[in-house]
Amino acid sequence: MASMRDIKRRKGSIQSTQQITKAMKLVSTVKLQKARSKAENTKAYFESMYRTVTSMLARSGNIDHPYLKGGESSKKAVIVITSNRGLAGGYNMNVAKLVTGADFPKEDVELYTIGNKGREYLAGKGYLVREDYSDVINEPIYRDAMDIGKKVLDSFAAGEVGEIYLAYTWFKNTVVHEPRLMKLLPIEIEDAKEEDTGSAAPMNYEPEEETALNMIIPKYVTSLLYGALLEALASENGARMQAMDAATSNAEEMIEHLSLLYNRARQGSITQEITEIIAGAEAIS
Secondary structure (H helix, E strand, O other): OOOOOHHHHHHHHHHHHEEEHHHHHHHHHHHHHHHHHHHHHHHHHHHHHHHHHHHHHOOOOOOOOOOOOOOOOOEEEEEOOOOOOOOOOHHHHHHHHHHHHOOOHHHHEEEEEHHHHHHHHHHHHOOOOEEEEHHHHHHOOHHHHHHHHHHHHHHHHOOOEEEEEEEEEEEEEOOOOOEEEEEEEOOOOOHHHHHHOOOOOOOOOOOOOHHHHHHEEEEHHHHHHHHHHHHHHHHHHHHHHHHHHHHHHHHHHHHHHHHHHHHHHHHHHHHHHHHHHHHHHHHHH
């Protein structure tokens, strides 16, 4: 059995760690409330944007536009949203696995990373990081999503990449966070037709198709990206709050166990002292 001094020292160390995990849980809880409010307030808009654009394209027939047809390039641009900090359970790893498990040839993937954790892990796995926007995840704004979306769309329109994907974590509630890999472009018309539950009337554009799509598609990509940023931020803080809560509970259990060991060691020490006193008294008499 460990000495009383060792047990006391270890107990003190765990109590210090528990204070840190408690503080981090409180901070994550406050941040989660703010991030969840933003995500929930904007969720309906971004979901409507996705349904509207896919439904519109499903009723547009075959349109020859750079944003709608896959380029000849086999390369895939993947926007990966993770966090800048750890201690969030499996949050970052689950998003990274969307990329590594997507069955994309590694040499065909170009990453646009948002978050240091995802960038570091995937770069270590040999993936090419084309651009990094890690500072964006700290306080996402619509302008950031617009700039990133424009950069990726320019690469797509120039034929440098043939497909655009978005890897992020969808926020359902405080407990449930679902990692998702979404294909942004080119939009699969057949899938769009299945999503379309509205009128089957053909779509007419005013002004002409090219001018309209030049405005609509960037708005569509930017909206989905900004929505994903808000969802990811809420998911990150929810995951960190859960991880710190679990760590605090585990520390409490360890402290209780060490307290029991300390009391047993103390009781054994007292018993030994009493035995030695009695033995000494008997030896004198």
